[in-house]
Structures are given as structure tokens and as C-alpha cells.
Amino acid sequence: QKEVEQDPGPLSVPEGAIVSLNCTYSNSAFQYFMWYRQYSRKGPELLMYTYSSGNKEDGRFTAQVDKSSKYISLFIRDSQPSDSATYLCAMNDMRFGAGTRLTVKP
Amino acid sequence: SQTIHQWPATLVQPVGSPLSLECTVEGTSNPNLYWYRQAAGRGLQLLFYSVGIGQISSEVPQNLSASRPQDRQFILSSKKLLLSDSGFYLCAWSVTGEDGYTFGSGTRLTVV
Numbered sequence: 001q002k003e004v005e006q007d008p009g010p011l012s013v014p015e016g017a018i019v020s021l022n023c024t025y026s027n028s029a030f031q032y033f034m035w036y037r038q039y040s041r042k043g044p045e046l047l048m049y050t051y052s053s054g055n056k057e058d059g060r061f062t063a064q065v066d067k068s069s070k071y072i073s074l075f076i077r078d079s080q081p082s083d084s085a086t087y088l089c090a091m092n093d094m095r096f097g098a099g100t101r102l103t104v105k106p
Numbered sequence: 107s108q109t110i111h112q113w114p115a116t117l118v119q120p121v122g123s124p125l126s127l128e129c130t131v132e133g134t135s136n137p138n139l140y141w142y143r144q145a146a147g148r149g150l151q152l153l154f155y156s157v158g159i160g161q162i163s164s165e166v167p168q169n170l171s172a173s174r175p176q177d178r179q180f181i182l183s184s185k186k187l188l189l190s191d192s193g194f195y196l197c198a199w200s201v202t203g204e205d206g207y208t209f210g211s212g213t214r215l216t217v218v
Contacts, residue, residue, distance in 0.1 A: 049206050
């Protein structure tokens with residue numbers, strides 16, 4: 001079993017939709033959880049950072065951590081075409097998910 | 107402010123040729139430094155990380171090596187490239203490893 005599992009998609013949604021991106025992990029010792037956004041041919045950029053369980057909101061983005069289920073989510077409200085990118089989850093031991101490719105259609 | 111520089115942006119090399127990719131960080135001291143590889147349509151694979159000068163940890167056995175000759179310089183090398191070495195190479199840094207990573211702009215390597 002991989003330490004971090006992420007559905008690679010691709011995921012295509014219409015503009016304005018709510019997007020849900022998810023990762024599962026196997027190591028219960030993980031405490032820090034991150035979401036990165038990567039535009040085509042660019043390096044990933046840190047989008048959201050959470051510690052332990054709970055929710056964190058930043059504008060249209062909400063990161064959610066459920067440590068009991070070893071499950072993390074990123075929600076994007078009112079999605080925009082500019083949100084089209086690959087989204088990667090990461091844990092505090094430098095492991096990344098495979099990334100989910102998201103396309104938001106105008 | 108902290109910045110990370112990575113070059114070259116693209117590189118085409120023949121099989122069997124050597125490789126040297128350089129990464130430098132500005133505006134911070136004693137950063138943790140990382141090399142990742144991203145194959146087409148795949149996630150990030152951690153190759154090497156370093157917590158200090160001369161300290162290199164390897165995650166994946168391969169024909170690549172890394173060195174950290176200075177505090178803010180991280181170099182990825184190979185003596186003889188293989189076709190399977192093609193990919194997008196990313197350098198990153200962090201302060202503690204638990205505070206998120208800042209990535210460079212990447213080097214797209216094609217081995218022909």
C-alpha cells in the first residue's frame with residue numbers, strides 16, 4: 001500500500017461548481033498536511049497547510065483533515081477556469097500524492 | 107524574501123552523457139533542500155534531501171547522485187544518463203520540513 005493515495009482524475013467541472021479533491025494516507029503519525037497547486041510546466045506552489053484534524057478556510061478554498069479516517073480533502077467553491085491545474089496533497093515526511101488534474105470549463 | 111533558483115529550464119541530453127543540475131536558495135540559512143522528479147502524468151518522487159552541507163539522504167537507488175557543497179546550493183548529477191532519467195526535476199526548500207516546501211521552476215530533462 002502506498003503511503004499516500006490520490007485519485008489522478010482527470011476531473012472536469014463547469015465554472016462555478018464545487019470541487020472536492022481527496023487523499024488517503026496510511027501512516028497515522030502524520031501531523032502536517034498540505035495541498036499544492038501545479039500549473040502546466042511549472043513547479044508546485046503551496047496552497048493550503050493544516051495541522052492535525054479539522055478544517056481550514058482561505059477564500060474559496062477549504063482544507064479538511066480527518067485523522068480518524070486518514071483522509072484529507074480540499075474543497076474549491078465557485079470554481080474558476082483559472083483553477084485548472086493539478087492539485088497534489090503532501091504529508092510532513094515529504095511524500096506527495098500522484099496529483100489530481102482539474103479542468104474548470106467556462 | 108526567500109527565492110529559489112533552478113537551471114536550466116529545459117535540457118536535451120543523449121543517453122550516456124553526464125548531467126549536472128543546480129539549485130540555489132537566497133534569503134535563508136541552513137534550509138532543508140530536496141530534489142524531486144516528476145514523470146509525465148505522475149506525482150512527485152523524492153530523490154534526495156539534505157539537512158546540511160555535505161549531508162545527503164537518498165530515497166531511491168538509481169544512477170543519480172546529489173551534493174551540497176555550500177549551505178544554499180544543491181546539485182543533482184549523473185555520470186551516464188539513461189532514457190528512464192527523462193522527466194521534470196524540481197528542487198525545493200523548507201525550514202523544518204513540516205512547514206511546507208517552496209519549489210523552483212523545474213528543469214525539463216529529455217534523454218534521447
